[in-house]
Amino acid sequence: MIIAGGYNIYPREVEEVPYAHPSVREACVAGVPEPYRGETVKAYVVIRPGGNLTADELIGYCRQHLAAYKVPRLLEFRAELPKSAVGKVLRRELVAQEPRRAQREAT
Numbered sequence: 611m612i613i614a615g616g617y618n619i620y621p622r623e624v625e626e627v628p629y630a631h632p633s634v635r636e637a638c639v640a641g642v643p644e645p646y647r648g649e650t651v652k653a654y655v656v657i658r659p660g661g662n663l664t665a666d667e668l669i670g671y672c673r674q675h676l677a678a679y680k681v682p683r684l685l686e687f688r689a690e691l692p693k694s695a696v697g698k699v700l701r702r703e704l705v706a707q708e709p710r711r712a713q714r715e716a717t
Contacts, residue, residue, distance in 0.1 A: 612641030614649050617679045621701065624682065627675045628653055628668060633661035636691050638699045639682065642708050653682035654691060654704055 612619040621639040628637035636656040641649035653672075657663050665685045672681045692700040 612649050612651055614641065614651060614679060615647040619651060619680050624651060624676060624680050627672050628655055631668060631671055633657055633663040636699070638691055638701055638704060640701050640705050642684065642705065650684060651680065651682045652684040652686065654686050654688055656688055656690060
């Protein structure tokens, strides 16, 4: 569960919206640390081959289908998502990569 600004947000509920977009092959949503809200919603997205999608388009699509506090504030496009041996997306691995990524961007 993501707790953003006192709201409880279930990642699976948010993930269903990007999955419904025709250009999205895979999506995973996780909470990442944010100073003001505690956590914020971040979506990790893999686009279908030949798909054409921008971050603004996908966030706009999410705004149409989700409450304002559930809309991902951050979006990262990836070639693939980390998965377990049975094919389940490893959300905890994505969250664990965030501090390293933030540190690289700061330098």
